[in-house]
Amino acid sequence: MTTAQLPPTLPQVSWSRRHLLGLEELSAEEIRTALQCSAYFARCSASGEPPRPLLAGKTVANLFFEDSTRTRSSFSLAARRLGGEVLDFHASASSLSKGETILDTARTIEAMNVDALVVRHRTPGAPHLLAQNLQASVINAGDGPHEHPTQALLDMLTIQQHRGRIEGLTVALVGDIAHSRTARSNIWGLLRLGAHVILCGPATLVSRRWEALGVEVSYSLDEILPRCDVLNLLRIQFERQQARPFPSVREYAHLYAMNRQRLQRARPDVLIMAPGPINRGVEITADVADGSHSVILRQVTNGVAVRMAVLWLCLCVAAGESG
Numbered sequence: 001m002t003t004a005q006l007p008p009t010l011p012q013v014s015w016s017r018r019h020l021l022g023l024e025e026l027s028a029e030e031i032r033t034a035l036q037c038s039a040y041f042a043r044c045s046a047s048g049e050p051p052r053p054l055l056a057g058k059t060v061a062n063l064f065f066e067d068s069t070r071t072r073s074s075f076s077l078a079a080r081r082l083g084g085e086v087l088d089f090h091a092s093a094s095s096l097s098k099g100e101t102i103l104d105t106a107r108t109i110e111a112m113n114v115d116a117l118v119v120r121h122r123t124p125g126a127p128h129l130l131a132q133n134l135q136a137s138v139i140n141a142g143d144g145p146h147e148h149p150t151q152a153l154l155d156m157l158t159i160q161q162h163r164g165r166i167e168g169l170t171v172a173l174v175g176d177i178a179h180s181r182t183a184r185s186n187i188w189g190l191l192r193l194g195a196h197v198i199l200c201g202p203a204t205l206v207s208r209r210w211e212a213l214g215v216e217v218s219y220s221l222d223e224i225l226p227r228c229d230v231l232n233l234l235r236i237q238f239e240r241q242q243a244r245p246f247p248s249v250r251e252y253a254h255l256y257a258m259n260r261q262r263l264q265r266a267r268p269d270v271l272i273m274a275p276g277p278i279n280r281g282v283e284i285t286a287d288v289a290d291g292s293h294s295v296i297l298r299q300v301t302n303g304v305a306v307r308m309a310v311l312w313l314c315l316c317v318a319a320g321e322s323g
């Protein structure tokens with residue numbers, strides 16, 4: 001067997017956090033550790049090597065109070081592929097409709113000997129409240145417009161795989177920055193790892209106040225386009241908006257959709273990313289979403305690896321069981 005054929009080895013890392021609530025609170029070192037472990041699980045999956053049952057005996061409960069396709073499924077797959085059990089909680093079919101609070105619901109689930117709660121809720125800070133009041137690990141799977149840490153980790157893993165680094169790259173987050181948890185988590189993670197971050201979108205959705213964090217703010221995609229190594233195209237979060245932030249979707253698409261004409265003016269190796277769900281014809285046209293620069297489905301694949309890493313770090317490594 002040559003070195004290239006050897007199975008990847010589980011990284012020996014140190015990690016003390018039982019909860020993953022956001023990237024804002026993580027150091028650059030912690031983000032690098034999470035990415036290193038994610039890369040390991042991605043390599044295991046790519047090599048067809050069955051992952052070790054690192055979560056055997058552990059139960060992960062998905063508590064999703066908001067809709068999800070990618071995040072919920074990939075947390076479930078991640079836990080199962082590592083030998084853990086998964087409990088899927090459906091808010092609409094639960095006692096919440098009978099007046100039970102989120103904390104009582106979470107305590108009830110925890111009492112069934114659950115080791116981790118993966119929580120998505122429309123209220124910013126809901127996972128933090130649970131983390132303060134429960135023994136189980138709490139992983140934030142999206143709290144309103146606040147944070148979505150595993151999304152940003154999988155975005156960064158995808159960039160690293162294609163560019164070999166994050167430091168020094170110019171990454172633009174384009175679209176509804178005001179209401180996007182993906183944007184917030186990406187901003188913290190990318191800045192900490194030394195990227196130049198540009199926030200781009202209409203003035204009603206991108207505030208100059210963000211510049212205080214050390215990011216660039218632009219209202220013209222056409223102006224920034226030739227400078228970007230990565231374009232992460234964010235969905236307009238209509239479900240979080242009180243009023244329409246622009247006159248029409250057509251006008252938005254005219255100014256901000258990534259389309260074939262714009263792609264011709266971008267760097268030849270530009271990476272096109274989107275957290276999904278994508279709205280074809282709004283933030284991205286179908287030919288660009290399905291074209292050769294797009295790594296959107298690679299992001300989805302990486303989502304499973306990142307969630308394996310996060311569950312292993314918070315449930316096992318933080319408890320001194322590195323495997």
Ligand code: ASP
Nearest residue numbers: 142181182235275276277
């Ligand atoms: N799936 C991502 C999220 O849950 C992005 C989106 O919904 O647009 O935030």
